Amino acid sequence: MNGKTYHPLPSATGYVEEGIASWYGPGFHGRRTASGERYNMYAFTAAHKTLPMGTKVLVTNLENGRQTVVRINDRGPFVKGRIIDLSYAAARALGMHKKGVARVRIEALSEGPEKPPPNFDRGEFFIQVGAFKNYDNALRLKEKLSKKFRIVTIAPYKRGREVFYRVQIFASQSLREAKRLLALLEREFPQAFIVAR
Numbered sequence: 749m750n751g752k753t754y755h756p757l758p759s760a761t762g763y764v765e766e767g768i769a770s771w772y773g774p775g776f777h778g779r780r781t782a783s784g785e786r787y788n789m790y791a792f793t794a795a796h797k798t799l800p801m802g803t804k805v806l807v808t809n810l811e812n813g814r815q816t817v818v819r820i821n822d823r824g825p826f827v828k829g830r831i832i833d834l835s836y837a838a839a840r841a842l843g844m845h846k847k848g849v850a851r852v853r854i855e856a857l858s859e860g861p862e863k864p865p866p867n868f869d870r871g872e873f874f875i876q877v878g879a880f881k882n883y884d885n886a887l888r889l890k891e892k893l894s895k896k897f898r899i900v901t902i903a904p905y906k907r908g909r910e911v912f913y914r915v916q917i918f919a920s921q922s923l924r925e926a927k928r929l930l931a932l933l934e935r936e937f938p939q940a941f942i943v944a945r
Contacts, residue, residue, distance in 0.1 A: 762855060762856055763799060763803075763854075763855070763856035764853065764854070764855050764856075765831055765853070765854050766810070766831075766851070766852070766853045766854075767829070767830065767831035767832075767851070767852070768829055768830045768831065768849050768850070768851060768852070769807065769809075769830065769831065769832045769833070769834055769839075769842075769844065769849065769850055769851075769852040769854075770825055770827065770830050770832075770833055770834070770848060770849045771833065771834040771835065771836060771838065771839035771844070771845060771848070772787075772789075772795070772824075772825075772833050772834075772835075772836075773789045773835070773836040773839075774789065774836075775908060776789070777789045781793075781795070781821050781822035782795070782801070782821075782822045782823040783801045783802075783821040783822060785821055787821075787822065787835075788835070789835050789836040789837065790835070790836065790837045791835055791837060792816060792817065792818045792819065792835060792837055792838050792841070793818055793819050793820070793821045793822070793835045793838070794807070794818040794819070794820055794821075794822070794832050794833060794834045794835060794838060795820070795821075795822035795823055795824035795825060795832065795833035796820050796822075796823070796824070796831070796832050796833075796854075797823060797824065797825075797831075797941065797942060797943050797944060798871070798873070798923060798942060798943070798944040799820045799856060799944075800820070800871075801820055801821060802819060802820065802821070803819070803820045803856055803857075804817055804818070804819055804820075804856070804857040805817065805818050805819075805820060805832070805854050805855065805856055805857065806854070806855045806857055807832065807834065807838065807842065807852050807853075807854050808852060808853045808854075808855075809842040809843060809844060809850050809851075809852055810850075810851045810852055810853055811844075811850050811851055812842075812843050814841065814842050814843050815842075816838050816841040816842055817857065818834060818835065818838045823943065823944075826876075826879070826905075826941075828938075828939050828941060830849070831852075831854065832852065832854055870921060870922065870923075871921065871923065871944050871945075872918075872921060872944060872945045873918075873919045873920055873921065873922070873923055873925075873926035873942055873943070873944055874901070874916040874917060874918055874919055874926075874942070874943050874944075874945060875916065875917045875919045875926065875929060875930055875933060875940050875941070875942055875943075876914050876915065876916045876940060876941055876942075876943050877889065877893065877915050877916070877917060877933065877937040877939075877940045878914070878915045878937070878939075879905070879912045879913065879914045879915070880912065880913050880915070881910065881911070881912060881913075882913075883902075883913050885913075886902050886913035886914075886915050887902065889915045890902055890915050893915070893917060897917045897918070898918070899917070899918035900915065900916070900917050900918075901915075901916050901918070902914070902915055902916075903916055916943065917929075917933075919942065923942070926942050927942065930942055
């Protein structure tokens with residue numbers, strides 16, 4: 749693990765999650781990430797929907813036991829059921845670069861005991877209910893949702909040469925409350941998921 753010592757966050761406040769990991773590579777190499785830095789597929793970084801930028805994360809491939817540490821510097825993955833999008837280097841270290849996906853456990857790490865652990869429940873949480881290539885379609889959904897919700901936004905997202913218009917509802921400043929709203933919305937919008945800004 750690069751010879752560095754990593755201090756896990758206290759279990760009561762640490763962030764632990766299990767699910768499917770994927771990776772992204774050549775098509776995004778050199779492009780700007782959500783943190784503003786350029787994506788380097790050979791660096792140990794990853795995209796996550798809600799963890800604060802800069803968070804170090806221990807990723808364990810539950811299929812073969814291999815581990816690596818990555819730094820969150822981007823948002824994603826925007827595919828239902830996936831919890832983290834790894835760089836090519838991280839995927840290779842975990843032995844999943846050929847398969848493309850793997851079941852993993854992610855654990856947030858602090859950089860030292862002198863820093864207070866981040867409160868993962870607090871932030872700006874939105875629920876994405878749809879993404880459209882056609883802006884008018886996004887606008888129609890926004891107008892429909894605005895009758896029920898106070899804040900509904902259309903957030904453009906560029907992926908390669910394509911632009912997607914993402915319709916997002918402001919859920920809460922609490923991740924716990926956002927998850928409750930998501931559970932209600934998933935009946936009508938089964939592809940909905942939480943994003944952090």
